[in-house]
Amino acid sequence: MKKSEELKQQLFKQEKCGWQGISEERKTEIFTYCDQYMQYLNHSKTEREIVKTSKQMAEEKGFKDLTTIKQLKAGDKIYYINHEKSMYLAVIGKNPIEKGIQIIGAHADSPRLDLKPNPLYEDTGFAYFKTHYYGGIKKYQWTTIPLAIHGVIVKANGEKVEICIGENEDEPIFTITDLLPHLAQEQMERKLKEGIKGEELNLLIGSMPFPEKEVSETVKLNIMNILNQKYGIIEQDFVSAELELVPAFKARTLGFDGSMVAAYGQDDKVCVYTALTAILSLEKPTTTAVCIISDKEEIGSMGNTGMESHVFDTFIAEILNKLGVNSPNLLDKVFCNSKMLSADVDAGYDPIYAQVHDKHNSGYLGRGIGMNKYTGARGKTGASDANAEYVAKIRQIFEKEKIQYEVAELGKVDTGGGGTIAYILANKGVDVIDCGVPVLSMHAPYEVTSKFDIYEAYRAYTAFWKEEI
Numbered sequence: 001m002k003k004s005e006e007l008k009q010q011l012f013k014q015e016k017c018g019w020q021g022i023s024e025e026r027k028t029e030i031f032t033y034c035d036q037y038m039q040y041l042n043h044s045k046t047e048r049e050i051v052k053t054s055k056q057m058a059e060e061k062g063f064k065d066l067t068t069i070k071q072l073k074a075g076d077k078i079y080y081i082n083h084e085k086s087m088y089l090a091v092i093g094k095n096p097i098e099k100g101i102q103i104i105g106a107h108a109d110s111p112r113l114d115l116k117p118n119p120l121y122e123d124t125g126f127a128y129f130k131t132h133y134y135g136g137i138k139k140y141q142w143t144t145i146p147l148a149i150h151g152v153i154v155k156a157n158g159e160k161v162e163i164c165i166g167e168n169e170d171e172p173i174f175t176i177t178d179l180l181p182h183l184a185q186e187q188m189e190r191k192l193k194e195g196i197k198g199e200e201l202n203l204l205i206g207s208m209p210f211p212e213k214e215v216s217e218t219v220k221l222n223i224m225n226i227l228n229q230k231y232g233i234i235e236q237d238f239v240s241a242e243l244e245l246v247p248a249f250k251a252r253t254l255g256f257d258g259s260m261v262a263a264y265g266q267d268d269k270v271c272v273y274t275a276l277t278a279i280l281s282l283e284k285p286t287t288t289a290v291c292i293i294s295d296k297e298e299i300g301s302m303g304n305t306g307m308e309s310h311v312f313d314t315f316i317a318e319i320l321n322k323l324g325v326n327s328p329n330l331l332d333k334v335f336c337n338s339k340m341l342s343a344d345v346d347a348g349y350d351p352i353y354a355q356v357h358d359k360h361n362s363g364y365l366g367r368g369i370g371m372n373k374y375t376g377a378r379g380k381t382g383a384s385d386a387n388a389e390y391v392a393k394i395r396q397i398f399e400k401e402k403i404q405y406e407v408a409e410l411g412k413v414d415t416g417g418g419g420t421i422a423y424i425l426a427n428k429g430v431d432v433i434d435c436g437v438p439v440l441s442m443h444a445p446y447e448v449t450s451k452f453d454i455y456e457a458y459r460a461y462t463a464f465w466k467e468e469i
Contacts, residue, residue, distance in 0.1 A: 018453070037261070040269075051081055066322075073323075091285055097325060104275045107268045110135070112134050113134065149244070154240045154241065287465075347363065347439065349362040370436060372433070375419050400463075
């Protein structure tokens with residue numbers, strides 16, 4: 001080998017596809033893990049379902065509800081559920097908690113369509129639900145695809161009815177219609193973002209009239225009668241409901257080689273699952289390990305289930321109380337001594353749309369977990385910018401454990417950007433860096449990830465919690 005080649009290998013950053021040279025044993029591990037991940041996705045399309053499934057998995061691994069425990073000690077495994085839509089898990093470490101905790105935080109919510117408070121109406125022989133989109137979507141992507149209805153209806157007497165229609169083969173699905181090309185000349189002259197308008201995202205739910213012709217709105221009446229017979233609800237109950245429309249697609253293996261996963265909601269359920277399974281496998285860590293499954297990230301993390309609320313602070317304060325170590329300002333000191341991986345996805349490099357990416361600073365599918373030193377938009381506005389010392393510590397962990405990683409940013413400088421929950425924890429004094437899986441078609445009804453990256457994320461999160469930082 002020439003000296004120049006030796007120098008390049010020694011001095012240049014090595015970038016390679018993670019599948020190259022992989023053993024059959026490791027490939028089997030990856031595929032088996034991702035089969036379980038896809039099963040998780042198919043049962044957990046909304047934040048409430050994520051929390052419900054995650055609670056079941058945690059309890060099977062010996063985790064207990066924090067509210068049922070009077071005193072904590074090293075090795076204890078606990079969880080706390082916030083309004084059934086966000087969840088915090090912890091494994092108490094050997095070190096005094098005053099020295100800080102190690103946090104991995106992901107979010108359970110994904111872009112979708114929500115039903116409006118008064119959704120049901122009839123027009124020219126069709127019954128519809130009116131919707132309000134949630135998070136950043138391309139509205140045209142949500143027409144002419146099979147949609148399922150998930151969520152809860154809470155009656156005035158407090159009775160809660162869980163809804164899930166459209167996932168099983170023997171159930172109906174729903175859809176939003178679009179214009180045929182023959183009549184869409186005006187529509188196709190619109191800008192792409194206005195091709196489908198928000199008020200046009202109306203869900204088609206029926207067309208059969210109630211048998212009696214003497215009444216008006218017979219199709220709406222027939223639908224309401226069906227819902228009343230099946231769920232015992234009346235129209236006013238929609239006011240106190242949370243009903244979400246999600247793609248009825250199943251998570252599936254993508255590609256002749258089986259190397260990718262195609263599924264709805266991988267932003268950010270891929271990081272939820274990898275972080276969750278990592279903490280569930282953790283035994284007696286040196287530093288207290290905490291996993292956050294948050295809500296509302298896609299709309300700014302506001303509300304009492306979002307990271308901007310003080311519920312997470314209360315969770316940590318309660319741990320301090322039950323360890324018997326709480327004192328004035330201790331919570332602030334714990335945060336200032338803590339470290340975190342903000343487990344959120346990154347935009348994967350897509351060669352079809354290469355013009356929006358910086359090739360030298362992009363996340364590529366199949367090259368491992370992606371780290372973003374900063375997010376934000378354009379001039380780093382709204383970013384949490386990790387300091388170099390902390391980035392070096394994370395590098396050290398990953399390189400020690402031979403975890404393949406890449407470092408990227410979200411698109412070209414003037415093109416756009418995005419945010420995560422990283423800045424919220426950073427504002428408390430926590431050292432934070434974004435660290436997640438690259439995704440193609442982010443925020444679309446069907447997103448794409450690499451199975452190699454998914455498994456490397458699991459390994460990375462496990463290594464982070466096992467290492468004392």
